[in-house]
Amino acid sequence: PKEIFLKDYKLPDYYFETVDLSFALGEEKTLVNSKITVSPRVEGSSSPLVLDGHDLKLLSIKINGNGLKDAHYQVDSRHLTILSPPSGAFTLEILTEIYPHKNTSLEGLYKSTGNFCTQCEAEGFRNITFFQDRPDIMAKYTCRIEADKLLYPVLLSNGNLLEQGELEGGKHFALWEDPFKKPCYLFALVAGQLESRDDTFVTRSGRNVQLRIWTPAEDLSKTAHAMYSLKAAMKWDEDVFGLEYDLDLFNIVAVPDFNMGAMENKSLNIFNSKLVLASPETASDADYDAILGVIGHEYFHNWTGNRVTCRDWFQLSLKEGLTVFRDQEFSSDLGSRPVKRIDDVSRLRNYQFPQDAGPMAHPVRPHSYIKMDNFYTGVREGLFSSFLGAEVVRMYKTLLGSEGFRKGMDLYFKRHDGQAVTCEDFFAAMRDANGVDFANFLLWYSQAGTPIVKVASSYNAEAKTFSLKFSQEVPPTPGQPIKEPMFIPVALGMLNSSGKDLPLTSVFHDGMLQSIASNGEPVYSTVLRVTKKEEEFIFSDITEKPVPSLFRGYSAPIRLEADLSDDDLFFLLAHDSDEFNRWEAGQLLARNLMLTLVADFQQNKPLVLNPKFVQGLKSILIDSSLDKEFIAKAITLPGEGEIMDMMKVADPDAVHAVRSFIRKQLASELRAELLNTVKNNRSSEAYEFNHPNMARRALKNIALAYLASLQDEESATLALNEYKSATNMTDQFAALAAIAQNPGKTREEVLADFYNKWQDNFLVVNKWFALQARADIPGNVENVRNLLNHPAFDLRNPNKVYALIGGFAGSPVNFHAKDGSGYKFLGEIVVQLDKINPQVASRMVSAFSRWRRYDETRQSLAKAQLEMIVSANGLSENVFEIASKSLA
Numbered sequence: 001p002k003e004i005f006l007k008d009y010k011l012p013d014y015y016f017e018t019v020d021l022s023f024a025l026g027e028e029k030t031l032v033n034s035k036i037t038v039s040p041r042v043e044g045s046s047s048p049l050v051l052d053g054h055d056l057k058l059l060s061i062k063i064n065g066n067g068l069k070d071a072h073y074q075v076d077s078r079h080l081t082i083l084s085p086p087s088g089a090f091t092l093e094i095l096t097e098i099y100p101h102k103n104t105s106l107e108g109l110y111k112s113t114g115n116f117c118t119q120c121e122a123e124g125f126r127n128i129t130f131f132q133d134r135p136d137i138m139a140k141y142t143c144r145i146e147a148d149k150l151l152y153p154v155l156l157s158n159g160n161l162l163e164q165g166e167l168e169g170g171k172h173f174a175l176w177e178d179p180f181k182k183p184c185y186l187f188a189l190v191a192g193q194l195e196s197r198d199d200t201f202v203t204r205s206g207r208n209v210q211l212r213i214w215t216p217a218e219d220l221s222k223t224a225h226a227m228y229s230l231k232a233a234m235k236w237d238e239d240v241f242g243l244e245y246d247l248d249l250f251n252i253v254a255v256p257d258f259n260m261g262a263m264e265n266k267s268l269n270i271f272n273s274k275l276v277l278a279s280p281e282t283a284s285d286a287d288y289d290a291i292l293g294v295i296g297h298e299y300f301h302n303w304t305g306n307r308v309t310c311r312d313w314f315q316l317s318l319k320e321g322l323t324v325f326r327d328q329e330f331s332s333d334l335g336s337r338p339v340k341r342i343d344d345v346s347r348l349r350n351y352q353f354p355q356d357a358g359p360m361a362h363p364v365r366p367h368s369y370i371k372m373d374n375f376y377t378g379v380r381e382g383l384f385s386s387f388l389g390a391e392v393v394r395m396y397k398t399l400l401g402s403e404g405f406r407k408g409m410d411l412y413f414k415r416h417d418g419q420a421v422t423c424e425d426f427f428a429a430m431r432d433a434n435g436v437d438f439a440n441f442l443l444w445y446s447q448a449g450t451p452i453v454k455v456a457s458s459y460n461a462e463a464k465t466f467s468l469k470f471s472q473e474v475p476p477t478p479g480q481p482i483k484e485p486m487f488i489p490v491a492l493g494m495l496n497s498s499g500k501d502l503p504l505t506s507v508f509h510d511g512m513l514q515s516i517a518s519n520g521e522p523v524y525s526t527v528l529r530v531t532k533k534e535e536e537f538i539f540s541d542i543t544e545k546p547v548p549s550l551f552r553g554y555s556a557p558i559r560l561e562a563d564l565s566d567d568d569l570f571f572l573l574a575h576d577s578d579e580f581n582r583w584e585a586g587q588l589l590a591r592n593l594m595l596t597l598v599a600d601f602q603q604n605k606p607l608v609l610n611p612k613f614v615q616g617l618k619s620i621l622i623d624s625s626l627d628k629e630f631i632a633k634a635i636t637l638p639g640e641g642e643i644m645d646m647m648k649v650a651d652p653d654a655v656h657a658v659r660s661f662i663r664k665q666l667a668s669e670l671r672a673e674l675l676n677t678v679k680n681n682r683s684s685e686a687y688e689f690n691h692p693n694m695a696r697r698a699l700k701n702i703a704l705a706y707l708a709s710l711q712d713e714e715s716a717t718l719a720l721n722e723y724k725s726a727t728n729m730t731d732q733f734a735a736l737a738a739i740a741q742n743p744g745k746t747r748e749e750v751l752a753d754f755y756n757k758w759q760d761n762f763l764v765v766n767k768w769f770a771l772q773a774r775a776d777i778p779g780n781v782e783n784v785r786n787l788l789n790h791p792a793f794d795l796r797n798p799n800k801v802y803a804l805i806g807g808f809a810g811s812p813v814n815f816h817a818k819d820g821s822g823y824k825f826l827g828e829i830v831v832q833l834d835k836i837n838p839q840v841a842s843r844m845v846s847a848f849s850r851w852r853r854y855d856e857t858r859q860s861l862a863k864a865q866l867e868m869i870v871s872a873n874g875l876s877e878n879v880f881e882i883a884s885k886s887l888a
């Protein structure tokens, strides 16, 4: 397989001005005619024109209307080369034949439950026709679709519908035109039996936009939340960024077979059904939240990604980092900002940091790739995006403030609308709009690995100064043994002895006393710019010894090692005005506690829970002034993966035993409070999607989960009653999960009951698969193996694979079973799956990538599976890249 390098980027020799596509969709084969107007970049040059194409059958090729003779082109399974094109502009017309019904990779044109649909990002357009499949080729498209009218009554593509009509033989056609230039990865086509929920949105300048969400007829009633989310997103982008929608029509289509979450094709977004369909009975609060966020995300791409796109795929974060940041802000504004931040940071810690510490570590802008699809993070959720890239964008905002950030965005669009650009262009817009010096900030794009920041503090009572000494280190990553210091924005405040923020006036740094007051008034929080390997900041006028609250709101994606004592952390947990840092203090305490107990466990010492920790959590649990969802997050222990990530040699058994011990111990000591929490947070009202109600449910359900871990009669009855009386999926599934923690008869009965109830709803059945897959009951490998043969399971459907196989690969106990049974199971599946769908297989194989983190026995078992995979016949580039880099 060929590796592609950023440093090798070259401007294309030819540009495409217009592309007229014509599809004749058929059951056995589809004909694709593509007519392109081509112009050389350099006048008069006639170097060969190389087009990408993957397993296409070429039927004919014409230049300026004349058939091209065999001697004038070359074609193989990857390319079509026109050896000496005419000098000057010309038209190129290519007819190819493709087989969508056989396409199980779900890339290019394929069929999903009888309907045609497409997925072209990153490099899927080459599965449809020969093309310069690279994002810096921006052209204007038309698309004519011809198909059987009964089988495919709805025909959609990008832009506006120009014409439609009947044809002979029961066929019909539609002709679409997209007035905006776009790269081919944003092309889309849908044909099938679909119905739409229709609505309208009037933009702030008065444009009437027709909104349509398409699904099979039986799912139409479940699209109300998606429509609400779309309208909210359109309004939000106008209010916050002044960005309006630019066409008269916006379509969303939900399909059940989709490799990731959704795709932002111009005016024809295609979505995985699970991120569109929701009703209170079938979707949980988490699903509702995800739908809001992803509908927002794809809509926001219209400006950040489509109007301004990427020059090449190395610049992915230019659109993904920025758009993830935008959807995070959108969800924060519509829900709770601190809770959203907590979720996003947890996701970063659980997906991104482990990756950045492993063999697949790469900078926000990678230097090379074999298969671009492997560079979208966020693995098992089927929702792939650039979480670290979003943190980089967030840092601009932290440094510039909302207004400065908006100025930068305005300049970015002013300069680059209609262009394919780079991360430097975004950086330059932020810098120039604000006239600021960003020092070595660009390193965030090129240097991989998570910086470790140490902070030592000291108070001088006489001088009334408080010093913070920062030192930073970025660990080596593959190909980058030596690192430079990074530019790290540190948002901070200082708490006095009664827990209030101390006023901050000035700081001594770099030999200068700088004022940090704002208009002569002291501030209570400030942002320091740490740019060197070691650096000291001395705050003056600090009247008492403070407890510093560092990296408020998680102002930089780093690992912090501060010299805070447990008492300081308990104090921050109780008082910090920054809610995120209150949660963070609790997590740090829990992490320290868990690591200590893990060591005890490994030395066969008895486990004892620190009463101060119980007390700290108790005071949060019963504090009625706090947001309920915040409480729910604050009493949730860090995940097992996060703790393993912090150990020299990851020990899944010890971490699992310790986490279970703490949960059970907390449940028994806080039993009365937890019972009250469940009782006081029930509601007989109809389901509502809003923060207070979701927060109430979240708190009730975590309390229920704690109680169920006690495995006693009373808790078991309680959980069963909650299951039976639930009126929405959030409560019903939470009760099911609480029950399913404990092996036994009730577990089996309730799981069977749930399946019986929901067997006709594939999205709910996937929840049922996932729950069983990630169970930590002993010997679960066998259960999961059996579920592979369940009639509702299908290896060809990505959602099902993510639920069952992905769920299993994320379970610390059974996947890492010491006898190697979990590894063997995954190894076999990867090889099987790779023949069906390489993208999905490569998501799964990445569960092996951190095999070196475990003990020797596990290492050799996992390594054997990786070796078996790498040597498999006909392995895809996707899986090869991950597996071989993991072994390297």
Ligand code: B3K
Binding pocket: 121, 122, 260, 261, 262, 263, 264, 297, 320, 373, 376, 384, 385
């Ligand atoms: N841009 C797409 C992701 C494409 C992944 C390609 N393998 C959707 C998103 O950003 O959410």
Ligand code: ZN
Binding pocket: 297, 301, 319, 320, 323, 324, 385
């Ligand atoms: Zn995106």
